[in-house]
């Protein structure tokens with residue numbers, strides 16, 4: 001029988017109602033999942049999980065090939081087309097996010113003293129390449145924005161480590177910058193600091209997060225689950241203690257990465273162990289090894 005006003009039969013109405021109910025139910029369930037914010041963040045979550053060969057995370061740009069955390073190092077990884085390039089971010093005294101690993105300027109620039117006590121202009125005037133090789137003299141400390149400029153036209157994703165503890169307002173500012181650059185599907189944020197990961201969960205849940213850990217036991221799996229991270233990262237020696245916990249993580253939908261491996265023996269061990277991604281200073285050699293395997 002057809003409804004006079006709509007021309008729909010009762011069967012069609014019933015089917016439509018059922019489809020609507022199921023869709024609504026799915027949306028509600030979807031909204032209740034930890035990584036539900038947007039399709040793009042799900043893509044990032046998926047990129048941190050590998051079924052076949054290990055994924056490559058090029059460490060501090062490509063620290064074996066060019067001075068760490070400079071644009072020259074970032075370009076090596078991006079040009080090689082690796083899955084992820086890793087970098088470290090800190091704030092200058094005047095609040096500019098820059099790429100820098102150490103809390104002080106001494107090792108990787110011509111300057112000295114704590115990063116957090118120097119303005120961006122002061123840091124920008126330093127040489128960040130000569131310590132590595134004269135060939136890189138004149139490299140500067142890049143801003144996070146300059147890194148995003150280099151990343152944007154590529155297919156490589158970034159694993160951005162927020163060094164130290166970040167206040168909520170600082171997290172809001174950095175994630176707003178990433179959002180304004182449409183980087184939800186391109187950048188995952190990692191940290192050793194629980195409060196920083198909790199802050200990210202609060203202010204920017206749509207960004208995939210990675211827990212870096214110096215502990216490796218049942219509590220780590222529990223912590224990773226509570227923090228709703230996409231992956232956990234640790235050193236090989238930590239995983240050596242209880243390799244079976246990697247499968248426990250995988251069983252609850254959390255991936256794993258191991259840092260920082262630069263030999264074929266270690267890459268092979270990580271691969272056999274079922275680690276999803278390997279952090280390396282030499283993405284070129286790892287890619288050749290992986291392609292030959």
Ligand code: G3P
Pocket residue numbers: 059086088101161212233259279
């Ligand atoms: O990706 C993990 C790794 O970067 C953490 O160690 O000291 O190189 O920042 P670190």
Ligand code: CA
Pocket residue numbers: 086087088161
């Ligand atoms: Ca790092």
